[in-house]
Structure formats: structure tokens, C-alpha cells
Amino acid sequence: MIKVKKLNQLFTLGKRGNKTEFSVLKDVNFSVDKGEIVTIQGKSGSGKSTLLNLISGFMKPSSGEVWVQGIKVSELNEGDFADFRLANIGFIFQNFQLIPSMTAYQNIELPLILKGIGEKDRAEKIEKTLTKIGLEDFADHYPSELSGGQQQRVSVARALVLEPPLILADEPTGSLDSETEADLLTLIQGLNKDLGITFLIITHDASVAKIGHRTIYIHDGVLTEGEVVS
């Protein structure tokens, strides 16, 4: 599903005339198999989001290779990124990133419109997804009319509606209380078991790490694998 080979990421620090380069990821190698839930842990600034940005193609690596579903992401042309992401990756963020002026339905509809799917097919897919995540009665609510947990469910629906094989999540439970967090984790586990969706999840949270089959740690740009926990 994901293969990362000898990945290096350098950033520049400082002002013009006095710039230094620093290495955020150093010769990183790892792979994630289809159907796995893998969590990524590491201190603030250790490079977790950078790794996700490189995997999704939002950033080009300084060197090394990133493969997702057999596609060499690190060498995709600008024009191919949008299609690659729509076909392969769903995203979940800590702060949900829903559009406030759109209803839950319209937020979930966005990726379908971007993919050029017709209105009737869109409606079918949205209904199916809303049922899957238990938000049938909230389709016409705006984000401000939903609880944090419900908003995160809408964002999961948006990530899910194109049925991507892979979902990347950046601190998905960071804005949720412990009960809502438990519901979201059950939902993620269900999607993984029932639909075979692969999850790569950045988290600081031990209860999120517990649902992972494996944990990857990033420290000083170097990646190490944790124990298999389930």
C-alpha cells in the first residue's frame, strides 16, 4: 500500500544571507500493508506531518522515493496529484476542516463534485456514507449545528465517500472528549475491518495508538518501529 525508500527531507532555517539547512527526515524506510492501521508517534516538530505531506504528495522529498498503491508519488507531475489523491487517499484532520457555510451533505459532496460524479450518483453515495457513519438525520445541519464528534464524523464521511483504499489522519481525536474519541476509534476500526481501508494515523494519544496494529516512532528524523500491539 505504502512504500517509503531512503526518504530525506531538508528544510532551510534562518534569514536571507544566513541560511542553514536542517534535516527533518533522515534515510527513512518503511512500508504499510493493505488493511493495516499504523500509528505514527513523535515529539512536536519531529516530522510527523512532513511525512504525511510527502506520502500524500503535498510536498516533494529532498531525495528518496514514496510509493502509494504502486504509484511513484515522489515523481508525479503537478497535474496528476489531484487525480492521484482523489482516487487513493482520504484525509482526516484534528480540526475537521469542514466548510462552515456548507451543510454536512454539501461538505461530503465536495470530493464527488471534484471527481466529476453526476448528481444522482452523488446522492446515492452520500446517503450510503451517511448511513455507514450514523449521521442520516444530520445531513442538512451546518458544522456550527453539530457537536465536535459529529463534525469529525462528517469529515470521516468526506474522507470515505470516494471509497479510497487509504486514509491519512493527523491527530484525528485531538479535539474530542474521551467518550467521543472512543466512538471515533470504534468507527475507524469498523471501517478497517469491514471495508479493508488502510489507516496511517499521527497521534500523541495512547488510546489511539492502541487501535493500531503497529506504531512507528520518529525521533531526530530517524524512524523506529514499535511492538505489535494487536
Ligand SMILES: Nc1ncnc2c1ncn2[C@@H]1O[C@H](COP(=O)(O)OP(=O)(O)OP(=O)(O)O)[C@@H](O)[C@H]1O
Ligand atoms: N515547509 C517548511 N519549511 C521549513 N520548515 C518546515 C516546513 N514544514 C515543516 N518545517 C519544520 O520541520 C519540522 C517538522 O515539522 P512537522 O510539522 O512535520 O512536525 P510534527 O512532528 O508534525 O509536529 P507537531 O506534532 O507539532 O504537529 C519543524 O521544525 C518545522 O518547523
